[in-house]
Amino acid sequence: MEYCxxxxxxxxxxxxxNFHENESLKRNKSLYKLIWVQKGSLVIEIDHVAVRIDENELISLTPLHHIEVKEVDGEYLSLLFNSNFYCIFGHDSEVSCNGFLFNGSSNVLKLKLTPKQVIMLKDISGIFMNECGVQDDLQEEMLRIILKRFIITCTRIAREKFFVDRKKEKRFDIVRQYYVLVDKHFKEKKQVQDYADMLCRTPKTLSNLFSEYGFPPPLRVIHERVEAEAKRLLLYTSKSAKEIGNILGFEDLAAFSRFFKKMTQESISEYRKRKKQE
Incomplete structure (x- = not known):
């Protein structure tokens, strides 16, 4: 089954x-992806790290993530879109998923669906496919509405995972905004205080919020975002370590090397060599 x-x-x-068999979709580096395993399991390599997704689990990926489907042992469904079709930044007030379902970190959010949630997503998927058979000038907008409904449902499921009820929405939104700001500014701003100032909060308040919802500490979020970008540049470009360090805002190669070794327990050259051999 496929519709584009x-x-x-x-x-x-x-x-x-059949995302793994569609070369055009695999080459498209602008797509956000929601991948849902409906039967069996799926192994995907995300930024050179193998991730297994089991039955009734769903993950969300941004265009930043480099992925390759390594093993299909069952059935899965992929819903893909780019910002020109539906911009999660421009419609953040509608779906509240930016920085939550979708962020540039290598720590991919995995959702385990309950039977009730499976039924909800199957219903929305069925409506999407039915609309695919309607050829008129209203189809594009209808598909956009159905996509938005799917994203909102996933956002609600994710909120349940982190025990975010209506009373906690505003507090949780600060965490989400933090991730958005880190995605935008991590190359030049590497201190929690920088983001606390933008959010009109104290670093201590942010630390307490992140702890409350089971997220890594705010400083760790910054470091993991820098680490993820460093790895992508090392693996998927031919840029030198010095060039990458400059891109990521480090004073010199030595500072970048120390940071990378601290985060990965490997030197830059060791990491690049090992990954190329895999």
Missing amino acids: LNTRLNGNVAMTS
């Missing part, structure tokens, strides 16, 4: 059970 729509403004949306 390309709009006149270069918007892309697709629902497919």
